[in-house]
Amino acid sequence: MANIVIDGIRKNFGAFEALKDISLTISDGEFVSLLGPSGCGKTTLLRIIAGLETATSGDVLIGERSVIGLPPKDRGLAMVFQNYAVFPHMTVYENVAFGLRMQKADDRRVKEQVEKAAGLLHIEPYLDRYPNKLSGGQRQRVAVARALAVEPRVLLMDEPLSNLDALLRLEMRTELKTVLQGAGTTTIYVTHDQTEAMGLSNRIAVMHDGVVEQVGSPVEIYNHPATRFVGGFIGNPPMNFITVAVEDGAVAAGTLRLPAPAGAGREVVLGLRGEAVALAAPGDGLDMTVRVAEPMGSHLLLTGAIHGQPVRVILPPAERVRGGDVISLRPDLDRITWLSPESGKSYPAAMA
Amino acid sequence: MSQNRPWIPYVLILPSVAFLALLFLVPLVQTIWLSMSDNGVPSLANAQRMAGDLNFTRSLKNTFLLTLAVVPVQLAIALAMGTMVGKIGRGRETILWIWTIPLGISDLAAGLVWLAILQNSGYFNSLLYGLGIIERQTSWLSYQTPVALFLAIAVAEIWRGTAIVMVIIVAGLNQVPKEFREAAEIFGAGPWVRFWRITLPLIRPALQSALILRTVLAFEVFSVVYALGGRNFPVLVGEAYNWQNQNQNYGVAAAYAVLIMVVSLAATVVYLRAIKVDPERLP
Numbered sequence: 001m002a003n004i005v006i007d008g009i010r011k012n013f014g015a016f017e018a019l020k021d022i023s024l025t026i027s028d029g030e031f032v033s034l035l036g037p038s039g040c041g042k043t044t045l046l047r048i049i050a051g052l053e054t055a056t057s058g059d060v061l062i063g064e065r066s067v068i069g070l071p072p073k074d075r076g077l078a079m080v081f082q083n084y085a086v087f088p089h090m091t092v093y094e095n096v097a098f099g100l101r102m103q104k105a106d107d108r109r110v111k112e113q114v115e116k117a118a119g120l121l122h123i124e125p126y127l128d129r130y131p132n133k134l135s136g137g138q139r140q141r142v143a144v145a146r147a148l149a150v151e152p153r154v155l156l157m158d159e160p161l162s163n164l165d166a167l168l169r170l171e172m173r174t175e176l177k178t179v180l181q182g183a184g185t186t187t188i189y190v191t192h193d194q195t196e197a198m199g200l201s202n203r204i205a206v207m208h209d210g211v212v213e214q215v216g217s218p219v220e221i222y223n224h225p226a227t228r229f230v231g232g233f234i235g236n237p238p239m240n241f242i243t244v245a246v247e248d249g250a251v252a253a254g255t256l257r258l259p260a261p262a263g264a265g266r267e268v269v270l271g272l273r274g275e276a277v278a279l280a281a282p283g284d285g286l287d288m289t290v291r292v293a294e295p296m297g298s299h300l301l302l303t304g305a306i307h308g309q310p311v312r313v314i315l316p317p318a319e320r321v322r323g324g325d326v327i328s329l330r331p332d333l334d335r336i337t338w339l340s341p342e343s344g345k346s347y348p349a350a351m352a
Numbered sequence: 353m354s355q356n357r358p359w360i361p362y363v364l365i366l367p368s369v370a371f372l373a374l375l376f377l378v379p380l381v382q383t384i385w386l387s388m389s390d391n392g393v394p395s396l397a398n399a400q401r402m403a404g405d406l407n408f409t410r411s412l413k414n415t416f417l418l419t420l421a422v423v424p425v426q427l428a429i430a431l432a433m434g435t436m437v438g439k440i441g442r443g444r445e446t447i448l449w450i451w452t453i454p455l456g457i458s459d460l461a462a463g464l465v466w467l468a469i470l471q472n473s474g475y476f477n478s479l480l481y482g483l484g485i486i487e488r489q490t491s492w493l494s495y496q497t498p499v500a501l502f503l504a505i506a507v508a509e510i511w512r513g514t515a516i517v518m519v520i521i522v523a524g525l526n527q528v529p530k531e532f533r534e535a536a537e538i539f540g541a542g543p544w545v546r547f548w549r550i551t552l553p554l555i556r557p558a559l560q561s562a563l564i565l566r567t568v569l570a571f572e573v574f575s576v577v578y579a580l581g582g583r584n585f586p587v588l589v590g591e592a593y594n595w596q597n598q599n600q601n602y603g604v605a606a607a608y609a610v611l612i613m614v615v616s617l618a619a620t621v622v623y624l625r626a627i628k629v630d631p632e633r634l635p
Contacts, residue, residue, distance in 0.1 A: 050538060051538075052534050052537070052538070071537070072537050072538045073537065073538070073539070073540035073541075073542075077538070078538065078539065079534075079535070079538045081531045081534070081535060082531075083529065083531055085529070085531035085532055085534070085535040087532060087535075087536075087550065088554070088632075088633050088634055088635050089553040089554060089633040089634070098536070098539050098541075099539035099540060102539055102540030102541050102545070103540060130632050130633055132631075132632045132633065132634075133632065146539070150539065
């Protein structure tokens with residue numbers, strides 16, 4: 001068990017800046033996801049923490065001790081790889097035992113730990129088999145068991161579920177959460193899948209173009225995105241952005257006049273979650289031209305435009321709206337995020 | 353399509369089958385018959401004559417010793433080269449290209465290059481003399497210096513034949529995803545452990561192919577030996593050549609050829625048994 005401090009990490013590949021001054025503190029026992037689109041630098045950051053990649057500058061501390069310059073094995077960590085990296089020429093037992101064998105643990109302890117880890121991940125029936133006889137999900141369990149068997153201070157996971165099919169991914173996600181909650185290991189989890197990050201993490205660090213855009217709990221990040229990128233990346237459908245004019249300190253949106261955020265210029269971006277609206281009486285609120293209405297069973301998904309700008313909103317399933325309709329929407333004022341059209345950053349939430 | 357015309361695949365492979373039959377199977381059967389017959393009658397006379405020959409035991413011993421000395425060294429060098437080139441990012445192709453140059457040089461030319469280096473008035477002696485290590489030209493390739501001759505031939509063979517092993521090993525190493533080595537590193541395996549316990553077992557198919565190919569070629573060694581040692585270092589193919597051309601005795605030459613084939617097949621079986629390739633245990 002240990003905390004992790006990432007302090008000013010930079011990484012250049014030639015002229016390309018993959019990581020631009022990343023700092024992040026992860027508490028002991030915390031589960032933090034690095035979430036971002038491919039190419040944002042999240043895997044590079046994980047590999048730097050693991051010691052598989054060297055940073056151009058900056059420091060990584062695990063349990064108050066700088067590990068920059070230490071080989072991976074002296075950093076007290078274990079890792080689960082995207083393609084599992086379960087050794088095909090060893091039985092499942094020997095795979096799970098690998099880290100302990102390398103530590104020269106005696107056979108009794110190896111057996112104890114392997115059985116414990118195998119029990120947690122329900123792979124006892126396969127211990128004598130070779131990995132190629134197993135399914136992707138089973139191999140992933142072996143990879144996680146191998147990591148847990150050494151009782152690492154820090155567990156690193158690089159897109160561990162992305163090679164699994166959707167149903168299995170959901171199942172493994174739940175199971176991973178159960179297992180890791182019990183182990184209490186500090187975990188860094190790299191993913192591009194927001195539902196994985198939201199479901200598993202204590203905190204999420206959203207990364208984009210080598211920069212951490214926002215760090216916060218899943219709910220914080222969802223409700224109060226710090227940047228337009230975060231709002232647009234998190235949530236399904238993503239947050240809607242409607243550019244509106246500011247006049248005399250107020251924003252005119254349809255028939256509504258909303259107080260403009262402090263520091264706003266002539267225009268401001270109204271960030272609105274698709275479900276943070278309610279149907280209003282015609283002509284009272286924001287007018288939306290509905291292009292397509294998709295009844296999803298649990299909700300009604302509408303795609304169209306407000307102020308000529310594309311939006312997606314979610315209404316209760318019973319509402320009767322069809323493509324071509326013009327409807328009026330009333331936004332939930334507490335759930336509006338105001339963003340600067342220039343910097344894309346959000347204005348601090350106004351005190352209600 | 354192919355269900356309507358099931359004979360199409362057979363037609364397509366017919367030319368190569370005919371080619372093989374004409375230029376490989378027929379001569380093979382003829383050679384075997386030639387070695388096991390005497391004036392059209394089955395006979396072991398050729399084999400007896402071969403085994404009774406003065407040079408038979410020497411050539412057999414030399415060929416085996418050379419194979420035993422050369423193949424393991426070539427494998428070790430090829431593994432080292434393959435591992436080194438795997439760590440190189442830019443310029444990798446160029447280095448591989450340079451390393452495979454010996455593959456493009458004919459056996460005999462390679463032998464002559466080494467002869468130019470190692471003969472009495474060669475570059476090696478000039479160098480040693482220039483450095484003051486020897487006082488006069490020393491002979492390395494004569495029948496009076498069998499150890500030096502053996503070493504010279506072994507070195508020349510290693511230089512000439514390592515590239516093919518390396519090419520196969522590099523191809524094998526490319527098949528192993530780097531995550532296996534990284535995972536091993538994370539879990540505490542040092543470079544040696546990673547090499548012996550992860551990399552080597554995972555490139556078994558390449559090891560097997562490289563060893564079979566290189567060993568069979570080593571049993572067929574001839575040109576380099578002929579250029580450097582002549583008849584001072586008899587080998588099996590050299591004896592076959594002599595019986596064929598000098599003695600004009602095709603039967604005994606055929607017996608040598610069949611012996612080389614049997615030895616090569618035996619070596620192949622040994623490798624197939626010793627380095628088992630189980631597809632279940634490969635990446």
